[in-house]
Amino acid sequence: MKKLVSLFLILTMILSCTAALAAEDGKITIWTWDPNFNIAAMNVAKEMYNKDHPDVEIIIEEVLSEDVETRVITAASAGDISNLPDIMLIQDNSAQKFILSYPEVYADITGKYDFTDFAEGKLAYSIVDGKNYGVPFDAGTTVGTYRTDYLEAAGYTIDDMTDIDWDRFLEIGRDVKAKTGMPMLSAQAGAVDTVLIMMQSCGASMFNEDGSVNFTNSDVCKTVLEYYKTMVQEGILIEVNTWDEYCGTLSNGSVVGTINGCWILGTIMGVEDQSGKWALTNIPKLPGIETATNYSNNGGSSWVFTNGTDIDLALDFMQAYRNVDFYNEILPTTSAIATWAPAKEGSNYTAGNDFYSGDAIFAKIVDYTAKVPANQTGAFYYDAREALGTALTNYINGADLESELANAEDTVNFAMGF
Amino acid sequence: MTQATPASKKKRFWTMERKQSAAGWCFLTPAALLIVIFSFWPMIQAFLTSLKRGLPTRLTYCEPLWRNYERMLSDKVFIQSVTNTFTYLIIQVPIMLVLAIIFASLLNNKDLKFRGLFRTCIFLPCATGLVAYSMIFRTLFTYDGMVNAVLLGSGILSEPINWLNEPFYAKVVIIIGLIWRWTGYNMVFFLSGMQGIEYSIYEAARIDGANQFQQLTKITIPLLRPIILVTSIMSINGTLQLFDESVNLTRGGPANMTITMSHYIYNTMFTKNPNFGYAAAMSFVILIMVAVLSAIQMKVGDKR
Numbered sequence: 001m002k003k004l005v006s007l008f009l010i011l012t013m014i015l016s017c018t019a020a021l022a023a024e025d026g027k028i029t030i031w032t033w034d035p036n037f038n039i040a041a042m043n044v045a046k047e048m049y050n051k052d053h054p055d056v057e058i059i060i061e062e063v064l065s066e067d068v069e070t071r072v073i074t075a076a077s078a079g080d081i082s083n084l085p086d087i088m089l090i091q092d093n094s095a096q097k098f099i100l101s102y103p104e105v106y107a108d109i110t111g112k113y114d115f116t117d118f119a120e121g122k123l124a125y126s127i128v129d130g131k132n133y134g135v136p137f138d139a140g141t142t143v144g145t146y147r148t149d150y151l152e153a154a155g156y157t158i159d160d161m162t163d164i165d166w167d168r169f170l171e172i173g174r175d176v177k178a179k180t181g182m183p184m185l186s187a188q189a190g191a192v193d194t195v196l197i198m199m200q201s202c203g204a205s206m207f208n209e210d211g212s213v214n215f216t217n218s219d220v221c222k223t224v225l226e227y228y229k230t231m232v233q234e235g236i237l238i239e240v241n242t243w244d245e246y247c248g249t250l251s252n253g254s255v256v257g258t259i260n261g262c263w264i265l266g267t268i269m270g271v272e273d274q275s276g277k278w279a280l281t282n283i284p285k286l287p288g289i290e291t292a293t294n295y296s297n298n299g300g301s302s303w304v305f306t307n308g309t310d311i312d313l314a315l316d317f318m319q320a321y322r323n324v325d326f327y328n329e330i331l332p333t334t335s336a337i338a339t340w341a342p343a344k345e346g347s348n349y350t351a352g353n354d355f356y357s358g359d360a361i362f363a364k365i366v367d368y369t370a371k372v373p374a375n376q377t378g379a380f381y382y383d384a385r386e387a388l389g390t391a392l393t394n395y396i397n398g399a400d401l402e403s404e405l406a407n408a409e410d411t412v413n414f415a416m417g418f
Numbered sequence: 419m420t421q422a423t424p425a426s427k428k429k430r431f432w433t434m435e436r437k438q439s440a441a442g443w444c445f446l447t448p449a450a451l452l453i454v455i456f457s458f459w460p461m462i463q464a465f466l467t468s469l470k471r472g473l474p475t476r477l478t479y480c481e482p483l484w485r486n487y488e489r490m491l492s493d494k495v496f497i498q499s500v501t502n503t504f505t506y507l508i509i510q511v512p513i514m515l516v517l518a519i520i521f522a523s524l525l526n527n528k529d530l531k532f533r534g535l536f537r538t539c540i541f542l543p544c545a546t547g548l549v550a551y552s553m554i555f556r557t558l559f560t561y562d563g564m565v566n567a568v569l570l571g572s573g574i575l576s577e578p579i580n581w582l583n584e585p586f587y588a589k590v591v592i593i594i595g596l597i598w599r600w601t602g603y604n605m606v607f608f609l610s611g612m613q614g615i616e617y618s619i620y621e622a623a624r625i626d627g628a629n630q631f632q633q634l635t636k637i638t639i640p641l642l643r644p645i646i647l648v649t650s651i652m653s654i655n656g657t658l659q660l661f662d663e664s665v666n667l668t669r670g671g672p673a674n675m676t677i678t679m680s681h682y683i684y685n686t687m688f689t690k691n692p693n694f695g696y697a698a699a700m701s702f703v704i705l706i707m708v709a710v711l712s713a714i715q716m717k718v719g720d721k722r
Contacts, residue, residue, distance in 0.1 A: 069688070101692055189583050241560055241561060242556065380691050386685075386689075393672050394673050414492070
């Protein structure tokens with residue numbers, strides 16, 4: 001019995017000790033999820049910081065993205081955020097939703113951190129009401145990357161794919177399909193990644209400035225869906241059901257290339273026997289739209305800070321993200337690409353990449369990143385995304401575009417009127 | 419008015435009876451309190467939440483109070499999810515229960531060899547995790563998956579079916595998955611019920627010239643009525659709360675055509691902008707549906 005009582009007491013002591021994670025304790029706790037990616041990057045930052053500040057304890061915990069979200073919801077609902085870490089990683093697309101829904105959790109770091117030279121399009125994801133809440137981690141800049149051997153078989157080079165518009169892309173796609181039988185792209189059915197990439201390249205998003213949903217009145221949205229449907233119908237873009245199948249089309253060479261966030265390079269370069277067969281360039285732009293560019297974004301994440309914690313210490317630690325050497329060191333192991341422009345001076349960025357036949361692809365991507373138009377995400381990003389996915393699926397299966405978009409807009413407006 | 423006698427006035431408060439009943443209450447209280455605190459109180463809280471709206475940490479009562487419930491009627495996705503769930507219910511539950519009874523009566527045959535082996539085989543799917551089997555079904559039914567390969571190879575199909583991307587076939591896949599996963603589970607209940615039926619009844623029936631089918635419909639099924647009632651209530655209850663298959667097998671797609679009510683509630687809470695009040699309201703609607711359906715069944719099924 002005595003043993004039981006003492007065990008119980010010890011347990012309560014342990015619990016009350018760990019409860020003080022985010023308190024002003026001179027320690028920095030970090031929640032992040034991928035050992036080969038953001039955890040590895042934070043470990044490098046930790047080493048660099050501890051060289052100058054050996055007394056600061058930095059604890060990096062592996063917590064899955066969904067779990068970070070659930071824990072924030074739980075802590076905020078319980079009204080006790082002392083269990084949250086000083087720094088957490090958040091998906092860019094979720095950032096605004098969480099900052100708007102749980103304003104008491106996240107610290108406003110405007111004016112406390114120097115944001116010059118960070119890509120504007122990237123910063124916009126974690127800016128709410130003109131206030132900065134996040135420090136960018138990696139770029140989700142979109143790249144068009146294609147198999148040069150397939151292009152050559154149809155008589156094209158990577159230069160033919162550079163700075164083009166979607167009409168030219170369709171032309172090339174039809175020609176390539178006729179000559180090699182290959183589709184240009186693949187995408188997951190029901191997912192709207194490609195559609196949103198195309199929209200953002202024009203600086204358009206699913207929402208207006210005032211946060212209202214923008215499908216039926218958006219020419220960009222309609223044009224994009226029309227192009228997408230044409231590509232699906234002509235077999236220039238094939239739709240697959242799962243993410244694994246999508247990755248499969250890239251690794252087994254059943255498509256010419258892909259248009260996606262630059263993090264897809266990890267998957268592509270993982271197939272070593274295709275080394276030297278790939279080339280990388282920007283993406284096509286929408287014809288007839290004034291604001292159209294050849295640059296866009298898909299995915300990525302940012303670091304956010306818990307309110308009432310060691311914010312100054314945490315931000316001092318985060319100076320690593322304004323350091324060329326840091327970005328240079330994490331690039332080869334993590335392939336996380338900087339959104340901070342000076343990083344492209346690093347030797348690993350300027351060096352040619354063997355897989356891409358000696359092209360300095362990473363410096364190229366940092367250049368693209370600076371040109372990406374900003375995107376409105378807002379709190380209802382996922383509501384809108386799902387509604388648009390439903391509209392797209394039905395439209396491809398023959399439903400009327402206008403009425404599908406009106407339906408989707410209704411669905412989102414419904415969610416907004418909660 | 420009768421006057422109390424002095425003796426009864428002086429009667430001690432702690433009589434034997436009271437002591438015993440107090441002891442009883444003492445034993446009951448901890449468990450009862452725990453149930454109230456951890457089960458009933460949250461249910462009341464959830465109901466109150468279902469009457470509220472606003473940011474997750476600043477919920478306020480709706481105006482009018484039943485606003486969240488009223489909203490459901492005009493929510494197309496919710497109505498779609500109810501339709502989907504009832505489609506599964508109406509098609510899957512009867513097929514599954516009939517199959518379970520057939521398997522059970524086959525395996526109840528005393529002369530059958532390797533009975534234990536067959537029983538284990540049919541029960542085995544229940545030992546697999548819901549998520550695990552959903553993922554496996556997803557892989558089996560992909561466009562270039564095993565099912566298409568087998569059907570093409572054996573000449574049944576001339577071109578592959580895009581199982582997961584066509585509303586009709588996606589529903590079929592979910593129903594096949596459910597039947598595979600749950601038939602064995604229900605079969606076990608029927609088997610144990612059949613063990614309780616006296617073997618001599620069958621012998622008597624056979625002497626009277628009843629064939630296998632007649633034995634099944636005239637003896638087994640009537641005597642199994644209480645168990646059929648239990649299994650069908652459990653199946654209906656389970657199907658109304660269907661979640662794992664919708665999330666992992668079809669992701670609710672294509673275009674919300676296979677999404678279930680629970681999946682939609684989850685989305686409202688965790689993937690979309692969190693709307694606690696509306697999600698709680700939808701959960702209560704499921705609760706009411708389960709209660710009503712079970713009540714009907716009890717009325718229809720219980721003929722004692």
